[in-house]
Amino acid sequence: MEWNFAPVIANLDILLLGLLNTLKVTGLALSLGVPLGLGLALMRLSQNRPISMISEFIIEFFRTTPPLVQLFWFFFAFPILFNINMTPYLAAVVTFSIQSSAFFAEIFRSGIQSIDHGQWEGSKAIGMTRNQSLRRVILPQAVKRMIPAFMERSIELLKTTTLVSTIAYTDLMYQANSVAQSTFRPLEVYSVIAAIYFILIFGFSQLSIVVEHRLAKSGEGTVN
Amino acid sequence: MSELIRVENLHKSFGTLEVLKGIDLHVNSGETLVLLGSSGSGKSTLLRCINFMETLTSGRILLNGDAIGSETRGKITYKESDLCKLRTRIGMVFQHFNLFPHMTVLQNVMEGQLTVLGRDKAEAAEKSMIQLTRVGLADKAAEFPSRLSGGQKQRVAIARALAMDPDVMLFDEVTSALDPELVGEVLKTMRQLAEEGMTMICVTHELGFAYHVANRVLFLNEGTIHEEGDPQSVLRNPQTKRMKEFLEGHALFKLPE
Ligand SMILES: Nc1ncnc2c1ncn2[C@@H]1O[C@H](COP(=O)(O)OP(=O)(O)OP(=O)(O)O)[C@@H](O)[C@H]1O
Ligand SMILES: [Mg+2]
Numbered sequence: 001m002e003w004n005f006a007p008v009i010a011n012l013d014i015l016l017l018g019l020l021n022t023l024k025v026t027g028l029a030l031s032l033g034v035p036l037g038l039g040l041a042l043m044r045l046s047q048n049r050p051i052s053m054i055s056e057f058i059i060e061f062f063r064t065t066p067p068l069v070q071l072f073w074f075f076f077a078f079p080i081l082f083n084i085n086m087t088p089y090l091a092a093v094v095t096f097s098i099q100s101s102a103f104f105a106e107i108f109r110s111g112i113q114s115i116d117h118g119q120w121e122g123s124k125a126i127g128m129t130r131n132q133s134l135r136r137v138i139l140p141q142a143v144k145r146m147i148p149a150f151m152e153r154s155i156e157l158l159k160t161t162t163l164v165s166t167i168a169y170t171d172l173m174y175q176a177n178s179v180a181q182s183t184f185r186p187l188e189v190y191s192v193i194a195a196i197y198f199i200l201i202f203g204f205s206q207l208s209i210v211v212e213h214r215l216a217k218s219g220e221g222t223v224n
Numbered sequence: 225m226s227e228l229i230r231v232e233n234l235h236k237s238f239g240t241l242e243v244l245k246g247i248d249l250h251v252n253s254g255e256t257l258v259l260l261g262s263s264g265s266g267k268s269t270l271l272r273c274i275n276f277m278e279t280l281t282s283g284r285i286l287l288n289g290d291a292i293g294s295e296t297r298g299k300i301t302y303k304e305s306d307l308c309k310l311r312t313r314i315g316m317v318f319q320h321f322n323l324f325p326h327m328t329v330l331q332n333v334m335e336g337q338l339t340v341l342g343r344d345k346a347e348a349a350e351k352s353m354i355q356l357t358r359v360g361l362a363d364k365a366a367e368f369p370s371r372l373s374g375g376q377k378q379r380v381a382i383a384r385a386l387a388m389d390p391d392v393m394l395f396d397e398v399t400s401a402l403d404p405e406l407v408g409e410v411l412k413t414m415r416q417l418a419e420e421g422m423t424m425i426c427v428t429h430e431l432g433f434a435y436h437v438a439n440r441v442l443f444l445n446e447g448t449i450h451e452e453g454d455p456q457s458v459l460r461n462p463q464t465k466r467m468k469e470f471l472e473g474h475a476l477f478k479l480p481e
Contacts (some may be wrong), residue, residue: 122322
């Protein structure tokens with residue numbers, strides 16, 4: 001057995017395009033999933049029982065069903081149901097936005113619930129509405145506590161997006177498969193891919209540790 | 225003296241537990257009322273009904289002669305926005321301060337003025353400094369609450385409530401969570417407020433404060449106002465058995481005069 005990275009280097013542009021697409025899907029799913037997750041969390045915490053139950057169902061459904069099933073459902077089943085065209089890209093973004101929003105909703109919810117009830121009382125007593133309390137007092141404190149869970153979930157999302165290769169979306173995994181097949185060099189190709197994912201995720205989690213430290217120092221404690 | 229707050233036949237239940245069983249009281253402008261009562265007698269609940277932190281089971285509350293809520297066919301409904309507006313006129317200070325830990329002292333005092341009253345930053349900052357000076361904490365404006373002593377935190381909480389220019393202030397056992405040596409500074413601030421003419425309703429176990437500062441003392445027992453009067457007579461010559469027992473409990477370890 002000998003290592004030969006020349007074919008990998010020759011196909012680097014294909015792999016980089018895959019990396020870009022992976023980041024694109026992950027980034028979009030994050031930027032849609034976080035606000036959606038906040039919305040679901042607020043519905044879940046609502047005093048209105050039906051609203052809370054609808055949200056609970058959505059959250060539980062997307063947390064318990066396998067992501068691959070969700071992806072196939074949105075790619076193959078959804079278009080039949082609503083008679084629309086579904087591209088692999090669209091299916092990937094929709095699936096992972098909703099799927100991660102379910103997880104983010106639970107992060108938001110436990111973050112909000114971890115804030116002492118006295119904070120609601122203190123802001124209510126000076127005339128704030130529920131929304132104002134949430135925006136000005138509760139969320140700024142909750143978000144800070146949520147950051148580790150948030151980072152962890154984002155990494156999980158990045159890993160899960162490898163599934164999109166199964167519906168022929170040209171992410172890093174899909175491009176790796178095609179390069180491995182065309183060059184007959186699976187050893188080098190998949191080693192390089194593993195290294196890219198490692199660097200990406202390891203770098204990201206190191207970054208999150210730095211962010212956490214910064215916040216822990218800046219915020220002058222979380223007890224009143 | 226004009227009547228600022230009137231509570232009429234207030235009932236409040238939590239599930240099957242009836243905590244308040246028909247409370248009538250009134251507070252005149254500039255008056256300081258002290259509410260006494262043993263633990264669980266409903267003192268906090270009564271205060272929290274007055275600023276609608278709790279919903280009333282029945283009865284009504286008037287502020288400056290106007291009944292709160294709108295009555296249609298015998299049923300009173302309350303709009304959330306009206307209650308929020310009402311709470312800006314009724315300041316409340318809690319046992320556990322409830323300051324916002326992610327904001328500085330100054331930001332804590334400015335917050336309600338900015339978010340609720342819509343004052344601009346310069347005005348809010350100026351008014352905040354006036355109130356912080358009033359409670360003796362102008363030099364702590366830039367600190368975060370976590371750096372303050374309990375007594376200082378409570379005075380910031382008082383300044384935060386005062387900054388909304390309320391008509392009346394409610395104090396719920398505001399010295400109960402403090403180390404004994406810090407109780408005095410908070411009581412002194414409250415006494416100063418009373419002397420400056422602020423209308424106040426105070427729940428407290430500090431009988432000295434009640435004796436020297438209150439215009440009237442109310443004793444809450446089993447969901448009703450059991451005894452009331454001026455502090456000198458109520459505290460020195462209680463008329464009811466329950467009030468006597470309550471005071472004896474408090475005086476048990478007093479030094480002989
Ligand atoms: N949100 C609530 N839900 C159910 N029961 C409550 C609630 N708040 C108060 N209670 C009950 O109502 C009664 C009166 O409570 P409240 O806090 O008003 O008493 P208190 O006089 O302020 O007592 P303390 O001196 O201990 O503060 C208690 O039996 C308490 O358990
Ligand atoms: Mg109480």
